[in-house]
Amino acid sequence: MFMAAMIGILATIVLAVLRTLLGPTVFDRILAINMLGTKIILLVAVLGFLLGRPDFLDLALIYVFLNFIGIIAVLKYVKFKNLATVNPDNEEVGNERV
């Protein structure tokens, strides 16, 4: 039964990859990658149960945070073309930190 769930999740991942390749805007691709990350978390959790090793859940938790931080970082890069920008809307904060 875990095998069936894994096959279903893998089919979902294939569709998400298809959307990543189709585009058309960069935001569509980021959205598809974000969903792909969620599916990988589910895949890792189910795989842990399939192999009888619940330690895999620790990896799943790490993937939750990596997915979140990664998406925010990519969005920041797309928006500002730069990861070092502190806060371009607020001049004072920017000057203070530089």
Place this chain on the structure above:
Amino acid sequence: MLNNLILGVALYAIWLLWSGHYSLLLLSLGAISCLTVVVLVRRMGVFEPERQHVHLLLPLPLYWPWLLWAIFVANLDIAWRVLHPKLPIAPCVFKVKASQKSELGRVIYANSITLTPGTVSMDVESDTITVHALTEKSASSLQTGEMDRRVTALELERES
């Protein structure tokens, strides 16, 4: 200082829960990493006392069952529309009023809107939220203002 202590203790409790190994070496490694996180958070200044509205978090478990039920109903509706051969959707963009006073209350409201399939919050201002809705039905269920009322009720629990 008290805040940092609470943060450190909470981090260490979560670390103990996740680790499951209790040898001296691992316990001290955990303590070192928790201490590092507290120092980093203090340097970043994201855990300032005036930004905390912890009293908001206490009645939150009472709100979750209603939110989960709303999410469940919306999910069934959207799944039916996605699988329908004619794709019966009518996307629209509109603004709703956010009557929460604190920043955290608005964050909870905007996140609840996004979490419910069929509505996504696009922009959060001081008293309005711009929402993109997939169908007329999900738009009108948000415009009744029940979610807004429930989140605001969380906020007033302690102050009144």
Place this chain on the structure above:
Amino acid sequence: MNVFDLISWVCLLGGVFFCFVGSVGLLRLPDFYSRMHGASMTDTLGAALVFIGLMFQAGLSLVTVKLVMILFFLLLTSPTSTHALAKSAFDAGLKPWVKKQKDVIQ
């Protein structure tokens, strides 16, 4: 086969079904903003049902606590990243596809 196994399998397969429908929506829906709703569907009910199914398999143990915490953090981070995505697309000037043009807010 006991009743807990049955509940867990129904939840697991239901979760996978909702994930799959969400990704079908990701492919079928016409524009970026409506695709976001499909993705949000897999993030909420799909993930929640899969984790509830796994909780029934694990029983009352530390593993269930971990599953609850993963689900909690997932439900906390996924709307935040979706909102960040929607806001940056809106700020970048991507227009939503609508049937009635008067609904668009400038």
